[in-house]
Amino acid sequence: MEAGRIASRVRKEARSEVEVGRPIIEICDFVERRTRELGGRSAFPCNVDIDKVAAHYTSPVGDELVIPDGSLVKVDIGVHVDGYIADTATTICLNPSLNDMVKAAEAGLDAAIKNLRAGVSSSEIGTLIERAIRARGYVPIRNLTGHMMSRYMVHAGKSIPNVSSMPGDMIHEGEVYAVEPFSVPPNAAGVVTDGPPSNIYIFQKKRSVKGLAKRMVKFIQSQYRTMPFASRWVLRKYPGPEGAEAFSELLRSRCLYAYPQLVERSQAPVAQAEHTMIVTEDGCVVTTA
Numbered sequence: 454m455e456a457g458r459i460a461s462r463v464r465k466e467a468r469s470e471v472e473v474g475r476p477i478i479e480i481c482d483f484v485e486r487r488t489r490e491l492g493g494r495s496a497f498p499c500n501v502d503i504d505k506v507a508a509h510y511t512s513p514v515g516d517e518l519v520i521p522d523g524s525l526v527k528v529d530i531g532v533h534v535d536g537y538i539a540d541t542a543t544t545i546c547l548n549p550s551l552n553d554m555v556k557a558a559e560a561g562l563d564a565a566i567k568n569l570r571a572g573v574s575s576s577e578i579g580t581l582i583e584r585a586i587r588a589r590g591y592v593p594i595r596n597l598t599g600h601m602m603s604r605y606m607v608h609a610g611k612s613i614p615n616v617s618s619m620p621g622d623m624i625h626e627g628e629v630y631a632v633e634p635f636s637v638p639p640n641a642a643g644v645v646t647d648g649p650p651s652n653i654y655i656f657q658k659k660r661s662v663k664g665l666a667k668r669m670v671k672f673i674q675s676q677y678r679t680m681p682f683a684s685r686w687v688l689r690k691y692p693g694p695e696g697a698e699a700f701s702e703l704l705r706s707r708c709l710y711a712y713p714q715l716v717e718r719s720q721a722p723v724a725q726a727e728h729t730m731i732v733t734e735d736g737c738v739v740t741t742a
Contacts, residue, residue, distance in 0.1 A: 456539035457729055457740025459493040460532040464541050464741070467499075467530065471545040473522045477501045478512035480520075480528065481683075488532050496531030496538045497607055498653050498683035503527075507594060507635055507723040508715040509651035514685045523548040525555075527725045533680070536605040540631035541741035542727035554636050555724040557589040561615065561634030562726040565599075569630070569730055569737040575621035579614030582634050586615075591636040592643045594723065597715070599632035602729070605679050607631075626734050633727035641721035648716035655681045660706040665691065665699040670708050681712065 463484055470480050484499035498511035503524050512518070520526060529542040544555045564585040565578050586593045599613030611622040615634050624630075637643055656673055669691055673682065688696050703709050717723050730737040 454740055456493055456496075456532045456534040456537050457541075459488060459491045459534070460530050460539040460541045460729070461741045462491060463487045463532065464528070464530050464543050467528050468543060468545055471520060471526050471528065471547075473520055473547060475520045476516070477518045477520065478516040478685075481512045484528070484530055488530070493532040493534050496533040496540065497681040498686070500529035500542075501526065502529065502714075502723070502725075504722045505717045505720045506648065506714050507597060507645050507717055507725065509653055509712050510714050511652050511683050512685060513652040514688045520547070525551055525722045525724060527723070529725070529727065531607060533605070538602045538604075538607060538629075539729045539741050540602065540607065540633075540727060541729060542633060542725050544724045544726065546724075548722075551722060551724065553589060554591050554638065554722070555726075557586045557591040558634045558636040558724040558726040560585040560589055561593065561636065562632060562728060565613070565632045565634070566728065566730065566737065566739060569624065569632070569732060571624060571626035571732055571734050573624050575611065575613050575624060576618045578624075578632070579621065580617040582614075583616045586634060586636050590639060592639055592641065594635040594637060594643055594645055594717070596644045597633070597635050599630055599727075602629045602631060607680060624732055626732055628732045629729065630732065631727060631729050633725060636724045637717060637721045641717060642719035644718050645715040646718050648714035651712045651714045652684045653681050653712040654684060654709045655679070655712070657707060657710040660708045662702055662706055662708065665695055666702040669696075669699045670703055673709075
């Protein structure tokens with residue numbers, strides 16, 4: 454619950470940080486700094502996803518990208534306290550013509566909140582999310598899902614689809630889910646594909662490396678465990694060409710897995726809404742409200 458309280462506050466504060474011309478790296482740093490100041494730690498790097506990018510962009514060291522005029526900006530925040538995770542996202546719309554699409558994603562999330570409880574199936578929730586989004590004239594992204602979370606695990610196995618699907622997983626009391634509908638225009642493909650590198654990584658497997666690379670991987674394991682991290686977090690601790698080369702060695706040896714950006718296939722703008730919920734017998738508790 455404490456992680457949810459922190460994540461909710463940071464999400465609300467982050468909205469006012471998003472403005473035209475603002476460097477994305479400043480927004481990422483703000484979110485992660487406020488998370489620490491409020492007593493939490495980042496469960497994954499702050500994602501700042503622009504327009505067609507649905508998920509998984511965070512700034513590298515020296516990022517020069519800024520918020521474009523007329524853009525649709527998703528800020529996705531993960532917080533943990535002692536490994537217990539809250540995941541939440543908001544869309545800041547700098548293009549008034551897309552306001553209704555943002556509301557469609559929020560309507561999908563509201564439908565999930567009203568119906569998530571022990572004993573329902575994940576496919577039932579997906580059907581209700583899709584129905585709510587389509588009722589507003591938009592469509593969900595069908596190959597992105599919400600996800601169950603457990604201690605130190607952002608993705609713990611079960612998923613909550615955003616569309617009608619085959620029979621899914623049964624939802625049980627006490628489980629924790631991040632539910633995250635994505636909406637796109639009705640003429641969009643409604644699917645994401647792998648795009649450029651996201652600058653987000655996760656420890657994959659211990660390999661035989663030496664020198665600075667060996668010290669770096671020990672640092673990564675001790676600091677981030679089974680959770681995603683940003684390259685800039687590591688390269689700020691190990692700056693300069695030596696740090697960059699050691700990080701590259703970890704990638705070449707496959708110690709690390711690199712997440713791609715997830716991009717809407719038809720290049721359409723994407724809106725997102727997300728909360729974390731604890732399932733109860735007759736409903737759910739939203740920890741990030």
